Amino acid sequence: MTHDIGFVVVIMTSDTNTGVRGRALFLLIACERSGEYRPKKNDLVRTCTDSGKCGCPFKLRVKPVLGGEGCMVKLICGVHNHEMPKLLVGHPYAGRLTKDKKIVVVDMMKSMVKPRNILLTLKEHNANSYATIKQIYNAKHAYRSSIRRSNTEMQQLMILLD
Secondary structure (H helix, E strand, O other): OHHHHOOOEEEEEEEOOOOOOOOOOEEEEEEOOOOOOOOOOOOOOOOOOOOOOOOOOOEEEEEEOOOOOOEEEEEEEOOOOOOOOOOOOOOOOOOOOOHHHHHHHHHHHHOOOOHHHHHHHHHHHOOOOOOOHHHHHHHHHHHHHHHHHHHHHHHHHHHHHO
16 A cells, blocks of 8 residues: 555546447546645635645556556656655544544444544554544544434434325
8 A cells, every 4th residue: 555655546437338439447546745736616815725635647557568567557656746744643544543443442432432542443453543633533423424414314204205
């Protein structure tokens, strides 16, 4: 994973429509800081002054090998035009919680464990975890709002059945 070397890659372009003649399956993978900031249509004056986009040229092209298993990776540009962060702590992509981690958070939350202890438990199980307390609170809030949403749906269903 690129987390180990200090940057995150994203799929910039892909073509999976292989049923059309002349088109082949491919992925164009780029640094997350590639491209330029695109303001919203109604945003005439740029309100977001701190965008991570800096036009980084780093790109990889991935294609499946013809008649075989695996993929061929072609380095288009291996240079970054920005400094690599020393740590990815607090990075939204690197610190996001997986489904398994979200299940652990919900189970511990049901057992009335404090969020800081939930975070410590996650970091004990995975020393390379970049999760922050904010992500624990976000997962907790998402679970509670899903419970509330399902409860209101059940109440509406009961009213309709009466």
